[in-house]
Amino acid sequence: MRIILLGPPGAGKGTQAAGIVNKYNMPHISTGDIFRKNIKEETELGKKAKEYMDKGLLVPDELTVGLVTSRISEPDCANGFMLDGFPRNVSQAKHLDVFLKETNIKLDNVINIEVDKNILVERAVGRRICKSCGATYHVEFNPPKTEGVCNVCGGELYQRQDDTEETVSKRIQVYLDETKPLADYYANEGIISNINGQQSIDKVFEDIVNALGSEK
Ligand code: ADP
Ligand code: AMP
Numbered sequence: 475m476r477i478i479l480l481g482p483p484g485a486g487k488g489t490q491a492a493g494i495v496n497k498y499n500m501p502h503i504s505t506g507d508i509f510r511k512n513i514k515e516e517t518e519l520g521k522k523a524k525e526y527m528d529k530g531l532l533v534p535d536e537l538t539v540g541l542v543t544s545r546i547s548e549p550d551c552a553n554g555f556m557l558d559g560f561p562r563n564v565s566q567a568k569h570l571d572v573f574l575k576e577t578n579i580k581l582d583n584v585i586n587i588e589v590d591k592n593i594l595v596e597r598a599v600g601r602r603i604c605k606s607c608g609a610t611y612h613v614e615f616n617p618p619k620t621e622g623v624c625n626v627c628g629g630e631l632y633q634r635q636d637d638t639e640e641t642v643s644k645r646i647q648v649y650l651d652e653t654k655p656l657a658d659y660y661a662n663e664g665i666i667s668n669i670n671g672q673q674s675i676d677k678v679f680e681d682i683v684n685a686l687g688s689e690k
Pocket of ligand 2: 483505506507509526527528530531532533534538558559560561562566645
């Protein structure tokens with residue numbers, strides 16, 4: 475199964491991704507995670523990406539598209555993959571379409587997690603992530619059993635540098651201007667599933683599984 479997770483920052487894409495890869499056993503390709511790994515390792519790509527990420531802007535397409543197409547070309551993606559946070563604008567979607575056509579790959583579903591703008595800031599600002607395994611928590615809506623400690627692996631939790639109120643607001647604006655049009659783009663291709671993201675984490679997951687049906 476080849477799927478895309480679409481939705482505004484803070485919609486719950488990363489949270490749901492964990493459940494989806496676990497159930498369907500497919501690689502989780504998050505461009506945000508790839509950029510953050512590069513920043514941590516102080517690579518050239520990381521240095522360039524950081525300039526944009528710190529401002530809540532999109533990293534330019536020329537740094538992003540090739541990264542994803544080469545990742546999809548790796549052997550572990552042969553039977554399926556899940557893209558999280560890519561594509562982020564119509565240009566990226568068109569590049570992806572060209573690549574998929576050339577390689578004879580068909581997208582099965584675009585899961586579009588919908589959440590009202592006014593609750594996104596609260597979600598993103600309260601987000602905490604495990605330094606070791608990447609599990610996602612929220613200080614209020616999905617707290618770990620012990621404050622600051624990951625339930626899964628005992629790792630230390632941290633707050634993303636771009637999860638400040640100011641940067642999140644900018645990221646939401648960028649989403650509305652550049653990413654939201656992708657919902658129409660994929661609706662035209664007839665492969666979108668709109669999911670209400672303002673329900674419990676478990677109920678959102680149930681709706682996603684129902685949308686994916688028996689696809690393999
Ligand atoms: P995204 O990857 O779309 O930016 P995340 O999955 O990181 O979003 O979720 C953003 C924040 O909202 C996290 O702190 C997460 O724990 C919390 N969250 C995710 N889904 C829900 C939900 N259904 N209800 C309440 N909070 C949620
Ligand atoms: P995310 O982890 O998906 O919230 O992304 C964090 C940041 O990484 C975004 O605000 C962008 O600066 C950058 N980013 C992630 N994915 C993309 C993409 N597909 N295109 C451009 N920038 C991206």
